[in-house]
Amino acid sequence: MFDFLLDPAQLTDFLSTGLRLSIPLIFAAMGGLVCERSGVFNIALEGQILFGAFGAAVGAYFLGTPTGGLGFALLFGALSGLLLAVLGITLRVNQIVIGIAVILFSTGFTSFMSRVLFPGSGNSLKLQGFGPVAIPYLSDIPVLGPVLFSQDALVYVALLTVVAVYLVLFKTRIGLSIRAIGENPSAADSAGVPVFRLRYACVIAGSTLASLGGAYLVLTQVFLFSDNMSAGKGFIALAAIVLGRWQPQLAFLACLLFGFFDAFQLRLQFNHPEIPFQVFAALPYGVSILALVGLMGQAHPPAAVGRPYDREMR
């Protein structure tokens, strides 16, 4: 069952697969985490991954470069974030509803527009994507080299994102304010934090990060857009945030946990054809639940998450 761990080639592939399956989750989880830390529940991650993927395809198709794709992905992510912010922060519409509505809308809209914009080509688009960037010397280390140091650019971006989110949240003035508006917006407001502006910024930034997850799918993983290609990753990212107790570094580990168990279950499947494959497919979810239950102590979400702030409410 674990024999592949001993063979360097197989191990490298397994680890790379685990990492690649984790990357979209990492982007989405970091995005969602930033939103939730600021007190806005972003359940629309799933839709934003899809928007990002679609944007990446549009950009790469019409501009012909992966950078163009990246630009459009960011733009689409930011727009979806703006929509969430206007509805959830200013108009104070229930954040769960708008999240789900955005998901519904994104599924239909991106599929429909992809037919309008890429007529006939559908999933056989062959888009320009980013190639791997090998970091000199480091990439020659056996197993770790190919897994960590000769990856696609967006993989490094994802790893840097985790570091950046951590540093911003915990080492900067604005991070302190973000954590405060997620915990007690009324106190932060009273202390002079621009609650509304900052929540807008977090939601837009977070949504943009999530859309990078989609850009990764298109620009480095499969080089095409296919309907509904987010395939549930946004929901897993939501779970990873909780599993990581709203800490970026732990959420990152949770994404890896999920990605690696997904890679692992793919391998187990063909080693054990006698067992229904669903048993393996359920593995990452089961492990996540166990991890969640097994962790000592309770994890508390930011206290104000999901509650729109209204100054004049008692």
Place this chain on the structure above:
Amino acid sequence: QAVKVAVALPGVITDKAFNQNVHDGLVKARETLGAEVAFTENVSQAEQVEVMSDYARRGYQIVVGAGGEYTDAAKRVATRFPKVRVVVLNGAPTQGVATVNFKNEEFGYVLGLVAGRVTKTGTAAAISAQQFAAFTTAVDGFKAGLKAAKPDGDVLVAYTNDWADVAKAKEATLNLISKGADVFMPYLDAGWVGVVQAAQERNAHTVGILHESDNNLTTARLDFARALVDAIGLFQKGQLEAKDYRIGLTSTDQLGPFNSAVPEAVRQEVQKAIEDIKSGKLNPAKG
């Protein structure tokens, strides 16, 4: 007067696979037979009866469910609308319903044979999203064909659980490659692209079901488009019956072009196998 045909599809018509193939059939029927056609994509299980009944009520004479999961719904619609001819592709033989099936094991056998001759590692793999009859019978044939060419060869099977998840299909393939597989039979909707991509990146090969690509050794044309056109033609002649139609592998036309990696000798061997299957000398499910 034009014949009216409607199809309920489980996926989208741009998948370059099963759903698109069926849709192609509709287009061809409109062009060549002057049929009036309609279709609905992404029909969920809960609405199968609703969609098919609605077409029947609207005066469509042929109502098609594209996939074995429509069998039950088809039976109910057929009972309710005895004048309508209900057809299920890949369906289980059912009273009152016309089912159209390919003999998947025959196609699988030939693909397995080619795979077995080209593989260097002796390991091939089949990938689908869900376990269902059409796939498992194809895999049976595939195994038998592979073993005929390489008695100590092996076939791995993986399920991605999502017909359209390209990334997952790609990762599954990459891992199968590192496990030693070098020929792949994807039985997926949009997800097959991922298999092809992975194979191309790692210099492995695919044997296609419907789709074609550079690294593809050959393709089983489980051509539902043609089957659908044929069925409509039969209907126009008043000959489409409520019975099980089985389409076997009878000629190399039903296979795609051979890749240059397939030696002439192997092409001959395939020809021979088709003859033997036709004559009953070869049982494709057992080898």
Place this chain on the structure above:
Amino acid sequence: MSVVGQPSVKAQTPSGAEPRAGRVAQSLIKFAFMLKTVWAVLAALILGAFLVQLAGGRPVAAYSALFEGAFADYYGISSTLVRMSPLLLASLAVIIPLRAGLFNIGAEGQIYIGALLSTLVALYLPEVLPSWIHVIACIGAGALGGALWGLIPAALKAYRGTNEIITSLLLSYVAVYTVGAVLHAWLMEPGAPYPYSREIPDALVLPTFLSETEAHIGVLIAVAAALVIAVIFRQTTLGLSIQTVGHNPHAAVYAGLDVKRLTLSSFALGGAMAGLAGAFEVLGLKYRLFDHFSPGYGMQGIIVAFLAALSPLGSIVAAFFLAGLQVGAGAMQRTTGIDTTMVEALQGMIVLFVAIGLAFRYHPERWSRRVAAWQKPTQGE
């Protein structure tokens, strides 16, 4: 030093002596607010008209097909009702625990386990019982399955403090795979072209109440369930207790309520509703257990619940609306040939706009000020 006269509490509505025109304007505005859902749908449809145009359709024709297909003919209404049943039950599965402050986004999983248990009882309980008892047993098994699956996140929450939102979500995936695995290993009909179980005996099929349609009595049971839940919340101590826990768990302890037990029971009751939805899909609609049979009822239930502002009675209306929207959209697609994906986008937009509409509240004093401001210039003339 100045001592002002003593105001009374009552005389504090702003200026009773508004001019007549102002009052008329104000009641018109109030009326307009009452119709906000209508405006929301209209706005979405107008925006959607551009999409329809883009998809090569004619908006008016498309929309009338949508409306007719959902509400204006016998079969359309019956389809809408059939679709409404799981949506309504799934929304109750969200509402009940949410009243106790617990968010169940795992109704999907509870639906699957309910369907599984119901199927097992239908196929394996010896056929010695009178069939109506057997049917009730099947329905009960569905409710039980959902309740048990719902109890897992509730128990983890009550005894370990684990976040129920995420456990219920993850358990949904586990449930879907469990059904797949059980089908695969055990229940699948031999030779079936798709992973599904044997057919349940005819005697166990739920009767329909509209002939020639799928409108099974599960629809009526779902509506009845919503009514019962509404009564529980409005009239019973159980409902008030659950609500108190939801509002303030500390106060609930102080009031002498058993918070853990109420956590468990509200989640179990919610799960039971979802389980019923699963049972009805098997007993009333498909007559078998299919792999992946639900098109996401769990998530849609959340939308219904929030559109209904967490009111069980409102849920009946919201579920009917969303079901009609889905059925009508299908009919529109079949009549006009508009792309399905566009129809999905339109659905998302309508839900979004309705949610936005619901967020607007009527503030009488604000509007009376505005109306007064508008009138000033006219009076000056």
Place this chain on the structure above:
Amino acid sequence: MQAVPSRISLEGIVKTFGGFRANDDVSIHVAEGSIHAILGENGAGKSTLMNIIYGLYQPDAGRILSRGREVKISNPRQAMALGIGMVHQHFKQVDTMTVTENVVLGLPGRPVLNLAQDRKRIIDLAQELGFDIDPDQPMWSLPIGMQQRVEILKLLYRQADLLILDEPTSVLTPSEIKPFFNLLSRLRSSGRTIVLITHKLDEVMEMADRVTVMRLGRVVANIEASETNSRELARLMVGRDVIFDVTRTPPRIGSPVLEVADLVATDERGLSALNGLSLTVKAGEIVGIAGVDGNGQRELAETIAGLRKASAGTVKICGQVADRLNPAERKRRLRMGFVPEDRQKVGLDLDSDIAFNMVLRSFRLPPFSRHGWVDFAKIKTHAKQLAERYDVRMRGVGQRARDLSGGNQQKIILAREMEDEPELLIVSQPTKGLDVGAIDFVQRTLLAQRDRGTGILYISTELEELLMVADRLAVIFNGRIVGELPVSEATPERLGLLMTGKAA
């Protein structure tokens, strides 16, 4: 009219909430460098007015002038820019963050935090003010008096020169009030202006330069402190004469209704709070628990009420061991009433209406429900009666408890717990935040209960109040009763020694 320039002026301020006028044409001028007291009954609109100055609420009409210049204050940041700072009635702090983080929050500065540097400055400032604060403690772990010091520190750290203090003394113990007033005097002499909201008339007389009295949203008086006296202020506020001395008959003491023996319990942090506490309360007497806040008062009350588990010892109520009974059972079977200290978090369901809150602890019993069915008509009449008797200021019993002023929230709890004919009544800080009229009323009601034969445990940090109503005093220190004495023998000096653990 003003020789001294006005620091801040309000002119014709109106503020409505859903048709209800919380502020109705309010005009006030606060002179530069003065202490300006604002007085008013619970719900008079004082906090609303202050929130308007601080930019949290937008007035429907009226003008605000800062140093004579008209300003629009649309958020707290603008208020801060005008030198305005506010300590809210219910503190606005991020509980999970440390003192330092709370102080720094919202301040402009370099993007990268340097908390070590801020920490040092906070320590310096605290020293200057005579505050003893650990800047690394998380906010939630601080006693409430300490939290208030952090709030004041926050303002001064921001260099506010107009300090709005909304009922600052209601959270302070008597020993803390003196230094607090000294601080205020020092701040005034350093040129700062202070707006002080309080219900304590002697404090007003002691500190304020000028007084504004509000009633039902309006200003009823603007008056120099030197030109008035407590009695007049009370009359202006309440609209009637308030008699501060309660006449009391000697107690008719019966059998014990509460016997606490060797009680041991811990607090939220797991630290020991009760260390073998023993105490008896008999029918017909009021036993006052005196002590410095944080010596186990809250844990004692909660353990008796059944909200907290004792790790050792027993509680007997009316002769029965109560240890295994939950709060509802103690109320129902043992006839125990309980007024918790934290009214918003424990005592009320703020999101339900007043009527429901009046039966929060008895809605599952007849006559309010039968066989699980609730009788809302009964609940409503019951609530109306109680609200009338306890003078709850509201728009109707269907109003949400959250929207009531703090004093009125307190009255709901008192009404509910006292009107059930309890044999034992535990009251924890029952007058916190109440106006003089309400305090007077509560004390009378408690005495009436006593005379009817109820045994009352009265926990308060207000010595004067205890001396006024209690028959017997027990002093709590470090989770133990360190002395008991009849009220006639109690002097503030003697109590002071006991309360600080210096005499046994």
